[in-house]
Amino acid sequence: MKKYAGYMIDLDGTIYRGKEKIPAAKRFIENLQAKNIPFLFVTNNSTQAPEKVVANLAKNFDIHVTVDNVFTSALATADYIADLDNEKRTAYVIGELGLKQAILDQGFKFEETTPDHVVVGLDYDVTYHKFELATLAIKRGATFIGTNADTNLPNERGLVPGAGSVIALVECATQQKAQYVGKPETIIMEKALKRLGLAKDQVAMVGDNYMTDIQAGINFGIDTILVYTGVSTKEQVAKKAIKPTVELDSLDQWEV
Template sequence: MTANYQAYFIDLDGTTYKGKKRIPAAARFIKRLQSAGKQVLFVTNNSTRSPQFVADNLARNHGINVGPANVYTTALATADYLDQAAGEKRSVYVVGESGLREALAAKGFKDDDQAPDFVVVGLDSHVTYEKLEKAVLLIRAGAKFIGTNADSNLPNERGMVPGAGSIVKLVEYATQQKPLMIGKPEKIIMEMALQRVGLSTADAVMVGDNYHTDIQAAINVGMDSLLVYTGLSRPAEVAQEDIQPTYTVETLDDWKIN
């Protein structure tokens, strides 16, 4: 099994590691990609952490040596998309954490809790009723509703805790408005990631463990995909899907790099 791609977009949890647990084949896979001169970009729906934090975690805890430029989060994708689409509209109200706030600020967006152009809702572990109330009222008053991603749950050491999508859904229910979604499985994050590396869909492959986010995102943007069975999706479940991943492997050790 082999194919020649210039860039590999790679998911994190379930693909590169499992919570705090290493996936040794993933570290070997990244080293092989680096030795072959491939572009490596970790594409993650997590909007809470900065690229530097993610890169530091990969190096310190998982034996994977990359820099912040190798990390692309939904926070960055949201900021990049709005930077291109917003024109002169540069005010935002954010339900989210530092990673999202920093990414938007870096693109020149200013906090506004009175009459913002956009309300951006992501994962926020310190969310309050007051924050949600404000987000709902601002959207109902005319602000455009943006959601970082639709993940209903997030795996951690305690189990499957509420994800960003759970917060987005609450705001959607209270406003009766559909948000523009940025993260996997939507194609916006993939389009922004391709722009970031300066390549077309034919030059990159998406590597992930979750058919419904990683693989579906690749399908939605017209990219090849590599599903690895080290995380969420199982072979019997994937076999039922109408559109199959381009490739599947039991472990990333099984993938030959051209």
């Protein structure tokens, strides 16, 4: 069993299932903490600030971490556009507070008419007017960035539209594809690895979803640990040409 110096870890389906606790996940995190092994929760959720993620983990799952352990697609997107061009510092953003705050924290100013970048993520109050502003700005030459391609999100009512569905409308209106940041793209992985300060061969990506978590690790060239507590099934993964490095029924099976 290989020992890793650091871990990137998915949240929903891996650390918890919706509002349901996964006891093995809590033990896994506590083992990492006890051994001072660095880890980042790498999540495609762009709506919440890290403080909200930390509060949710503590209140609902008795898992106690800091904001330094959380890396959202919003943070990755903000890091990405900050690195594109130091002279281009304006953005128009469709998204929730988590995304807007991450971009503001990188020193960007919001601009509706002629922004350098248009960033689109999940927005629970999206309107035609917001789509209109985004479309016109992209047509004028703004860089078009999407936080993540997830078309749907599971909640207690079923599968509801995700960020990918919102972004797809802008893609249709502009006839232009967004540059996606979140899993399974490598951008979020690159930015997460930079925050961990480790090399690729020192880390593993832990997740429950082959199509996002594991594919992101494979695309980025790092080891992957698939735990069967969420989305993907053994039958589905058996059909994949590239298998995860490790497959587990429970995180209790993994020794950090």
